[in-house]
Amino acid sequence: MKFAVVVFPGSNCDRDMYHAAKDALGEEAELVWYQSANLSDYDAILIPGGFSYGDYLRSGAIASTSQIVADLKRQAEKGVPILGVCNGFQILLEAGLLPGAMLRNKNLKFICHFEELKVANRDTMFTTAFQQGEAISLPVAHGEGNYYCDDTTLKQLKDNNQIVFTYTNNPNGSINDIAGIMNEQGNVLGMMPHPERAVEELLGGNDGLKIFKSIVNNWREKYVTSA
């Protein structure tokens, strides 16, 4: 399986993401510069964290206007798995690939530590390696991770089982304790916690690796075993 890690000016978790896919997972991965990438060459697309364009205007807003986002939307429609982490999640929100928006953390602090999450939906291409309701631990590192959406959107997220991860002890004020959501089609996941920073015991935990393993397993099941 071949992963693209899209690099924007100001991305800073791109190498961690590459390491997770390439070394920890053992699949093919390439770092692709946002201006020269052809996303149709890849089986899955990873949008890493960081501070694209210095978070000018709003986090992810400037990156969401770049040419590559049009390509990203085409791949999303085709059903290609897309994972956006932290600033990658913010870019997916600003691009309209996921509903809602991010606000400043409720306590105004940049938070950076391991946080306990609950797998709220294990029936997705990103989470089949977990148990339903499993408590996992992943690092968070953000100042604007306070997810917000209106009541109608929240109801849709709940009704369609689009809430994938929730916080056990909500660290940022996020509505409904939301840590990660997916689109209705189920192939675009955005999350604030960093699975790529928890892919081996040396890093303090390997719960994050299961997300990458789920992507590969589900992709193989769909495209390889049926071939």
Next chain:
Amino acid sequence: MKKVKIYITLKSGVLDPQGKAVQTSLNTLGYAEVQEARVGKYMELKLDDHTDAEKQVEEMCAKLLANPVIEDYQYTIEEGVTQ
């Protein structure tokens, strides 16, 4: 040239932690009368004279300058502005 002044504010009902901190600081300084503070953004654009400024600015706000999920915007357009 046309000068556009754009004011972007958080929608009422959307939590504003930054505004809350400003309010607390003002209260600490002795301004006990401050019941609420909301922090927003102000932008200025200069546009060509021959553009349909109203239509264009409306589009710019909706597409990029404001996030309609959490923010409202207002703007004024001044005609015939020199440098």
